[in-house]
Amino acid sequence: MLWLEVIVVLGAIFFGARLGSIGIGYAGGVGVLILTLGMGLKLGAMPIDVILIIMSVIAAIGAMQVAGGLDYMVSIAEKILRKNPKQITFLAPVVTYVMTFFAGTGHTAFATLPVIAEVAKEQGIRPSRPLSIAVVASQIAITASPISAAVVFVSGALEKQGIGYLELLAVCIPSSFLACMCAAVVANFLGKDLKDDEVYQERLAKGLIKTRGTAKVEIKPGAKLSVVIFLVAILCVITYATLISGKVGLIKNPVLGRDAAIMLFMFAAATFISAFTRIDTAQVLNSSTFKSGMSACICVLGVAWLGDTFVANHITEIKAFAGDLLNVYPWMLAVVLFFASTLLYSQAATAKALIPSALLLGVSPLTIVASFAAVSALFVLPTYPTLIAAVEMDDTGSTRIGKFVFNHPFIVPGVVAIALSVAFAFVIGGMIL
Template sequence: MVWIQLAVVLAFIFLGARLGSIGIGFAGGVGVLVLSLGLGMTPGGIPIDVILIIMAVIGAVAAMQVAGGLDYLVQQAERVLRSKPKQITILAPIVTYVMTLLAGTGHTAYSTLPVIAEVAKENGVRPSRPLSISVIASQIAITASPVSAAVVVFSGMLEPFGIGYLDLLMVVIPTTFAACILTAFVCNFLGLDLEKDPVYQDRLAKGLIKTRESRTYDIKPGARLSVLIFALTIVAVVIYATLISDKVGIIEHPVLPRNEAIMVFMLTAATLITLCTKIDASSILNAQTFRSGMSACVCVLGVAWLGNTFVAGHIDQIKLVAGELLEGYPWLLAVALFFASMLLYSQAATTRALMPAALALVDPVTAIASFAAVGALFVLPTYPTLLAAVEMDETGSTRIGKLVFNHSFFVPGMIAIVLSVALGFLVAPMVL
């Protein structure tokens, strides 16, 4: 029966992957239906905390986008990229990493991918090099963002072990950032140089490669103010979460717990941005980041619920089988998280589904060191930012091969994940 139930989980995950976008969440819900009413399993816990955090953060990000804040950030990013265009493979992932770190969502990368592709092409750099690592950086940065649902939920799981929110950030931010930069150096040597690429030469001969003029930005009056409000809110979140942590203990018995505080702070930021920049609140509903974020909520609801149902139903068997393996080879936790995130398609969903069981089997240091592996959303070439990068590279250097895994993002993603985990095992014991 266990294998039948696992087959159901995998079948509906693959169905969701075929449907794409919000369909992943829909298919996950059907999987819960089959497991519960069809096979008699008790439905697992709904990841309500994850969904609510995503909703609150995305609301503030979308308000900032409508106020022109994202355009302002992209304008600054383009200035950085064009200041040293030959170094774009190194600079581009820094830009997408920082934007994701601040916003708590990798969907901010959409706005910078066209700039990265154009600057690379203009300067004879193979666009697949900066584009691939930029997408990977935007996915891995979720595991280091102070306001991402994955980090917030994971930090809550670590509190009973005496590890605070700030402790987690002190490990994951430097290790994932360093891993992305090191991978970027490697990406400089991946693939043929642009002038030697036969696909590019063929497109060039057919006149399919066009020279575009530099983008012009119509920065709204309240754009800078919206960015300032959002940035100060992130600082407030980190300070408050630190003050109420058991380790610091300056605020004992807080009236407002950490998860709820992040939601309240982000909703407050959205309110202040709306009021101070005088934007139409109804227009926030049409913002691209809002639509992507709400789609992510449905995906987390369906897929994480499906994963939780299976894991909770077999937690004793999982502990029995995995306990001995992890005791001897703790790094196998990273492997498990890697494959789970590849299927669950969400860092937060993977964290919510597997980390409670993981923390019952391994020490917190191992769990933190392995945490970056939940960012393996690049393995199947169907993730939105990955597809967007392919679409925006008119040179054809960023592509998806005929086989499932031979795409431009697989090697950079694998290198970045391995380095993040390796650095995590090195740094975590020194910090904690």
């Protein structure tokens, strides 16, 4: 019966992956239905906390986007990239990492990908090099963002182990950023130079290579103010989390917990942005960030609920099978998280589905913190939205998916970035935690 349940779980995930996008959440719900009503398993816990955080953060980002804040941030990023075009492979991941870090979602990379592709092409640099590591950096930065649902969930899970929100960020921020920059060095040597690429030469001969130019996007009057309000809200989140943390403890018995505070600060940011920039709040519902965020909520609900339902009913068997293995080889947790995230397509869903199980198995907090970056292996299957967008933005053909599916430009920089992030986090965590 256990193996049949495993088949149901994996089957739901694979079928959902084939449906694409929000479909994995749909299929996850079907899997829960089969496991409970069909097989009699006890219903697992719904990831309500993660979903509410995603919703509140996306509500604020959606308001900022309508106010023109994202366009303003992209304009700054474009100036940085065009000022140092020869260093595009190293600056591109810095830009996408920072934008994800502050926004809590990797979908902010969409707006910068055309600029990265164009600047690289203008300099005769193979666009797949900066595009690949830029996409990877936008995914890994989720595990370092102070307002991402994945970080908030993992920090909450580790609080009982004596590791708080600030300690998690203190390890994940430097380890993930350094890993991305090291991976950028590797990406800079991948593939033939653009002038030697046969596909590029063929497309050039056919007149398929176009120059998009430097058309300027009009920055709305309230754009800068919306960004300032949003950044102040993030600062408030970090400050409040510091004041109520057990290590600092300046606020005893806080009225608001950290999760509730994040939600309320984000709602406050959305309110102030809407009021002071005078946006039409109805437009927020149609913004790309709002749509992608709500899609993420459905995916997390279905997949994490499916994972918790299965694990909660078989934790004894899982302990017997995996407990000793993880105690002897703690780095195996990173491997498990890596492969799980390739199918679950969400850092938050992967963390919610597996981190609690790892804690129940007795895995050390240091191992969990160090392995956390491995939930960002969303680049393995070439079907993730930002990855597909990078392929489409590069008309030179250098950023292409190979015949064997997995042989694409993102795989090597991605694996290197995650492997190094885990390794660096073990070292930094060993000194801090």
